[in-house]
Amino acid sequence: MTVVESEQSEKLSTAPEPVAPASGSGPLRLALRFWRQLTSMRTALLLLALLALAAIPGTVIPQRGLDPVKVDNFLANHPHLGPLMDHLSLFDVFAAPWFAAIYLLLFVSLVGCLVPRIRLHAAALRRRPPNAPRHLMRMPASTQWRTEADPDDVVSAAHEVLRRSRWRADCRDETDGVRTVAAEKGYFRETGNLVFHVALLVLLVGIALSGLYGYKGTALVTQGGGFANAREAYDVFEPSRLFSDSQLAPFSFTLRKFSATYQRSGEPASFDAYINYKKSPTAAAAPFDVRVNHPLDVDGAKVFLVGHGYSLIIRVSNAAGRTVYDQATPFLPDDSLFSSHGVVKVPDLGGKAQLGLTGFFYPTAGVSPLGGLTSIYPGTERPVLSLAAWSGNLGLDTGTPQSVYSLPVANLKNVGVRQLTPGHTWRLKNGTRVTFVGIRQWATFQVAHEPGKRTVLVGAVLIIAGLLASLRVRRRRFWLRAIPAAAGDTDRRTVVTAAGLARSDADGFADELETLLAQIGVQGGRPPSGAEGTEA
Amino acid sequence: MSPNLHLAHTSDVLLTWAVFAYAFAMFGYAAEFAAGRRVQARGGGAEVVGRGSRRAEQFGRIAVVLTFAGWAAHLSSVLTRGFAVHRVPWGNMYEFSCMVTLVAVSIFLLLLMQQPLRRIVAIATRRPSRTVMTWKARESVRYLGAFVMAPVVLYLGLAGTVLYAAPGPLVPALNSYWIKIHVVAAITATGAFMVSGVVTILYLLKERFERGQPPLRVSLAARLRSPLRPQRVSLGPGTAAVVEMGAARGGLMRALPEAANLDRLAYRIITFAFPIWTFAIIAGAIWAEQAWSRYWGWDPKETWSFITWLGYASYLHARATAGWRGRRAASLSLLAFGFLMVDYYVVNTVITGLHSYAGVS
Numbered sequence: 001m002t003v004v005e006s007e008q009s010e011k012l013s014t015a016p017e018p019v020a021p022a023s024g025s026g027p028l029r030l031a032l033r034f035w036r037q038l039t040s041m042r043t044a045l046l047l048l049a050l051l052a053l054a055a056i057p058g059t060v061i062p063q064r065g066l067d068p069v070k071v072d073n074f075l076a077n078h079p080h081l082g083p084l085m086d087h088l089s090l091f092d093v094f095a096a097p098w099f100a101a102i103y104l105l106l107f108v109s110l111v112g113c114l115v116p117r118i119r120l121h122a123a124a125l126r127r128r129p130p131n132a133p134r135h136l137m138r139m140p141a142s143t144q145w146r147t148e149a150d151p152d153d154v155v156s157a158a159h160e161v162l163r164r165s166r167w168r169a170d171c172r173d174e175t176d177g178v179r180t181v182a183a184e185k186g187y188f189r190e191t192g193n194l195v196f197h198v199a200l201l202v203l204l205v206g207i208a209l210s211g212l213y214g215y216k217g218t219a220l221v222t223q224g225g226g227f228a229n230a231r232e233a234y235d236v237f238e239p240s241r242l243f244s245d246s247q248l249a250p251f252s253f254t255l256r257k258f259s260a261t262y263q264r265s266g267e268p269a270s271f272d273a274y275i276n277y278k279k280s281p282t283a284a285a286a287p288f289d290v291r292v293n294h295p296l297d298v299d300g301a302k303v304f305l306v307g308h309g310y311s312l313i314i315r316v317s318n319a320a321g322r323t324v325y326d327q328a329t330p331f332l333p334d335d336s337l338f339s340s341h342g343v344v345k346v347p348d349l350g351g352k353a354q355l356g357l358t359g360f361f362y363p364t365a366g367v368s369p370l371g372g373l374t375s376i377y378p379g380t381e382r383p384v385l386s387l388a389a390w391s392g393n394l395g396l397d398t399g400t401p402q403s404v405y406s407l408p409v410a411n412l413k414n415v416g417v418r419q420l421t422p423g424h425t426w427r428l429k430n431g432t433r434v435t436f437v438g439i440r441q442w443a444t445f446q447v448a449h450e451p452g453k454r455t456v457l458v459g460a461v462l463i464i465a466g467l468l469a470s471l472r473v474r475r476r477r478f479w480l481r482a483i484p485a486a487a488g489d490t491d492r493r494t495v496v497t498a499a500g501l502a503r504s505d506a507d508g509f510a511d512e513l514e515t516l517l518a519q520i521g522v523q524g525g526r527p528p529s530g531a532e533g534t535e536a
Numbered sequence: 537m538s539p540n541l542h543l544a545h546t547s548d549v550l551l552t553w554a555v556f557a558y559a560f561a562m563f564g565y566a567a568e569f570a571a572g573r574r575v576q577a578r579g580g581g582a583e584v585v586g587r588g589s590r591r592a593e594q595f596g597r598i599a600v601v602l603t604f605a606g607w608a609a610h611l612s613s614v615l616t617r618g619f620a621v622h623r624v625p626w627g628n629m630y631e632f633s634c635m636v637t638l639v640a641v642s643i644f645l646l647l648l649m650q651q652p653l654r655r656i657v658a659i660a661t662r663r664p665s666r667t668v669m670t671w672k673a674r675e676s677v678r679y680l681g682a683f684v685m686a687p688v689v690l691y692l693g694l695a696g697t698v699l700y701a702a703p704g705p706l707v708p709a710l711n712s713y714w715i716k717i718h719v720v721a722a723i724t725a726t727g728a729f730m731v732s733g734v735v736t737i738l739y740l741l742k743e744r745f746e747r748g749q750p751p752l753r754v755s756l757a758a759r760l761r762s763p764l765r766p767q768r769v770s771l772g773p774g775t776a777a778v779v780e781m782g783a784a785r786g787g788l789m790r791a792l793p794e795a796a797n798l799d800r801l802a803y804r805i806i807t808f809a810f811p812i813w814t815f816a817i818i819a820g821a822i823w824a825e826q827a828w829s830r831y832w833g834w835d836p837k838e839t840w841s842f843i844t845w846l847g848y849a850s851y852l853h854a855r856a857t858a859g860w861r862g863r864r865a866a867s868l869s870l871l872a873f874g875f876l877m878v879d880y881y882v883v884n885t886v887i888t889g890l891h892s893y894a895g896v897s
Contacts, residue, residue, distance in 0.1 A: 042860075045854055066833070292709055293714075304828070457822075467810065467814055472807070
């Protein structure tokens with residue numbers, strides 16, 4: 001009996017029957033065998049587990065995509081192991097060929113699994129519910145009763161009730177006037193399952209689209225300054241493989257004001273970048289407040305606020321009194337309290353020697369545990385600029401590009417150090433005057449364009465919908481058999497047997513069956529008492 | 537707005553009460569279990585255990601009342617915390633732990649109340665109460681009590697001590713309505729996975745018992761001894777004692793429902809939690825797209841959430857694969873739960889990433 005039951009419940013699944021591996025040799029056979037192996041559930045399971053395992057090193061080993069500085073440090077500290085690991089792409093796990101191999105195999109296996117399943121399901125959707133088994137009382141849920149009603153009436157009432165509850169139901173005739181109803185419901189389970197898996201493919205396509213046609217870049221803009229969306233305007237620009245400059249939307253913006261507020265503890269409370277932006281050079285300017293969690297969406301590109309810091313307005317005039325440098329110079333933050341560093345390069349001081357300034361800026365200066373200066377609060381409550389002046393050849397014309405944030409001082413001569421507060425001027429020995437005029441804030445913006453984003457979102461929504469259907473909907477069957485009273489029977493009544501079968505969660509199904517039977521009972525002449533409830 | 541410290545203190549006190557109530561409830565459930573077992577030992581091999589014992593029943597009822605009391609204090613603690621800090625009460629790891637355990641206890645109570653609730657619904661809708669088709673009546677999940685309370689008390693203990701964060705506002709990165717969507721989904725799924733993990737462990741124990749395998753301790757002892765004195769494995773007095781203890785555990789095992797039922801319950805909870813977890817990841821991606829300018833960046837938290845997802849996906853696939861049903865699938869589900877714990881504890885505190893909001897100093 002248990003055999004009958006398990007056999008029946010197996011059939012409720014539309015999972016493809018396991019195919020015996022093709023035997024023999026020959027390249028075609030071998031390929032077929034490989035294909036069957038690849039598309040088997042077992043392989044899919046293995047690949048899923050493998051993908052999970054392969055992702056783990058990406059969270060333990062520093063990754064270039066997340067923290068390139070950490071990777072450089074690791075390489076410096078492990079001169080032998082580092083390059084070997086680099087060779088194995090262990091610093092770019094999620095872009096590694098072996099990682100790609102796993103998920104591509106998984107997707108190939110998925111497609112190989114999906115195609116036959118979709119075919120099977122399409123056929124199942126057209127098929128009528130299977131005939132009632134001979135021994136209905138052997139089903140996990142079954143009941144039997146006798147009624148005065150005619151078999152035809154019982155069957156048509158049941159059919160009507162089932163149709164109203166959106167079951168796929170058929171009335172069938174057996175021999176000797178025996179009539180049955182066969183019904184099935186819950187095809188949506190497999191539909192959902194297939195939708196879920198197809199959605200995974202949609203997701204992959206979306207990711208690929210972004211990877212092929214998108215771009216992203218970051219730009220630092222000081223308060224009062226502007227940005228126009230062109231490759232040169234970016235400090236860092238990362239185009240995708242098939243990107244062309246014509247994809248850059250012609251928008252521009254100016255940073256009107258940047259405001260950052262902090263809690264007393266120094267934890268950030270809010271950041272706002274107030275910008276005026278234009279969709280195109282000729283369009284009218286519109287104001288926008290770019291915040292964390294509140295990016296500007298313009299022509300398919302999104303502008304995010306990703307960082308901020310201080311720009312110091314520094315003016316340098318030479319011994320003759322001519323102003324040779326007057327700029328808001330961005331200083332890069334070194335810690336969360338905005339101790340920052342920056343560099344001023346003055347190639348033309350009037351004489352032969354060039355001037356370089358290296359500086360540390362503390363928005364609210366305090367004394368560090370080591371006795372030096374440090375920042376104790378990220379807001380500008382007690383700003384101090386600590387400068388060192390260097391004289392000599394800055395090496396700007398050697399042809400090697402230099403960072404604007406660092407100054408190689410090996411070949412330069414130190415000509416003094418000084419701490420300045422805003423508005424104060426430092427007079428060097430050679431007559432050069434360095435004035436700390438004031439402070440402005442800068443913000444870094446990331447502009448990102450991901451053409452596949454919408455596809456990814458559609459895929460994600462379908463994934464959820466498919467999952468819900470495939471996990472919540474139950475495939476279930478229902479049968480009813482009405483046997484007319486035999487000629488010699490003293491109790492001249494129709495014998496009705498009904499049975500149900502569900503794959504999982506028998507409990508909810510019991511309630512459903514009860515409701516169904518109650519409805520059929522009312523119309524099919526089922527007596528309210530005397531039903532012989534039986535358990536399989 | 538600065539936090540209301542008085543209210544925050546009330547919240548802390550309420551949580552302490554909740555922990556004590558849960559701890560006592562745990563002892564109550566355990567006592568019910570043990571009392572039931574003793575009856576079984578005296579009765580000499582009756583199959584249904586613990587039902588007949590009045591004392592066991594009393595212990596169980598007291599435990600349920602304590603669980604409800606603890607749950608009420610727990611819920612009030614979370615609410616007062618929220619009012620104290622003028623925001624959603626799940627902005628750091630301490631608050632998150634409180635929420636996850638609240639969900640876990642809620643799910644347990646819901647499962648516990650399922651039958652009474654159903655009866656109420658049936659009466660309210662005037663559905664014929666007589667069962668027409670006889671099905672095996674669902675067993676009460678009270679046996680789960682001790683096993684759900686134990687990790688909950690542990691979680692809350694950790695939350696209240698190691699992970700405790702003083703009340704304060706949210707950092708700007710968290711200041712978005714997505715915190716309500718993404719984090720609530722993550723909390724719900726985590727709480728549910730926690731309960732399913734407990735049920736899965738019970739399933740594995742019971743399944744082993746049903747197969748007639750000796751309890752873990754005996755086989756371990758035998759394995760430890762065998763290389764030294766292989767002939768005397770079953771003869772040594774020490775082994776005999778262990779076997780006796782194992783038999784006592786067999787009594788406990790007998791008090792658990794059938795392995796198949798445990799398996800089905802674990803599966804049901806996972807089919808509830810898995811779509812929610814999926815949704816949490818997707819909502820997180822949408823939020824990440826707004827906050828960090830990309831929807832997926834292989835940040836450690838994202839990666840471990842994905843690994844956890846793959847783990848539970850493997851479990852669901854394994855259940856449908858011949859040769860992987862039952863024990864192996866259950867092990868996969870436990871492995872996935874392990875991933876979830878790494879995602880939660882290790883990623884938040886050890887690995888630095890964009891999700892470093894633990895507030896643990």
